[in-house]
Amino acid sequence: MKTRRTFSKMKQENEKITMITAYDYPSAKLSAEAEIDMILVGDSLGMVVLGYDSTIPVTVDDMIHHGKAVRRGAPDTFTVIDMPFMSFNVSKEDTLKNAKRIFQETGAQALKLEGGKDVAPTIELLTKAGIPVVAHVGLTPQTFNVLGGYRVQGKSEEEAERLLNDAIAVQEAGAISLVLECVPSKLAAVITDKIKIPTIGIGAGAECDGQVLVYHDLLQYGVERLAKFVKPYGDLNNSSKESIEKYVEEVKKGTFPSEEHTYSIDEDALKGLYG
Numbered sequence: 001m002k003t004r005r006t007f008s009k010m011k012q013e014n015e016k017i018t019m020i021t022a023y024d025y026p027s028a029k030l031s032a033e034a035e036i037d038m039i040l041v042g043d044s045l046g047m048v049v050l051g052y053d054s055t056i057p058v059t060v061d062d063m064i065h066h067g068k069a070v071r072r073g074a075p076d077t078f079t080v081i082d083m084p085f086m087s088f089n090v091s092k093e094d095t096l097k098n099a100k101r102i103f104q105e106t107g108a109q110a111l112k113l114e115g116g117k118d119v120a121p122t123i124e125l126l127t128k129a130g131i132p133v134v135a136h137v138g139l140t141p142q143t144f145n146v147l148g149g150y151r152v153q154g155k156s157e158e159e160a161e162r163l164l165n166d167a168i169a170v171q172e173a174g175a176i177s178l179v180l181e182c183v184p185s186k187l188a189a190v191i192t193d194k195i196k197i198p199t200i201g202i203g204a205g206a207e208c209d210g211q212v213l214v215y216h217d218l219l220q221y222g223v224e225r226l227a228k229f230v231k232p233y234g235d236l237n238n239s240s241k242e243s244i245e246k247y248v249e250e251v252k253k254g255t256f257p258s259e260e261h262t263y264s265i266d267e268d269a270l271k272g273l274y275g
């Protein structure tokens, strides 16, 4: 199992860190077989797996349910699980209770939470309790209502400075890594250079220490629109649809199941049944 030390070393040695989201047994298993460095059970599961139109409805129970399946599929892969909307940075008691449940019940290696300076005390609280935290700044989908939509963050001098300060604050609070989402590549490069913990980018250019993509985006599986920063490496939409159409057609025509997919029995064994 890789550890936070492996990832620090990778940063120091300029070896890129690969991360992908996974939400269930097969996606985790395939990702592990492809030798991904880290898995994220993202709350994006609310959208790509559960069909909500944002990550806001996702619950702690949802994260545990999917997190456990992922751990069964990739028991030897460093797995990070998102704390969902309003499950952290509430009261200390509730934050600890939720974090404890997700961490303990899934056996994950770290939890991720969105936010910069504002969540630094929470990052410190969890770290001191023994739960490693991955931070997430830039476009933070749980607060898109506050941000005014899904858009690139850190474009003005003021926003860029705030993002850098957020990155430093989460590092000082004990975060083991930082996800940078939807920030200009040059700003991501500066942040990556100024902090010691590895940065993992999504829509943040090539100079981050690692990259993360959403499984269903990368494979084009059930998603219709891809953001600018997604490169589709697969086309499961078309291959899945074609396979299902073929199945429907063959059942209708009576060509499936054929002999090949059917069990046989000695005719004599059926004699009594006609009586």
Ligand code: KIV
Binding pocket: 021, 040, 041, 042, 043, 044, 045, 082, 136, 179, 181, 202, 212, 214
């Ligand atoms: O939920 C998620 O998939 C994420 C990644 C986009 C970083 O948080």
Ligand code: NA
Binding pocket: 042, 043, 044, 082
């Ligand atoms: Na997320």
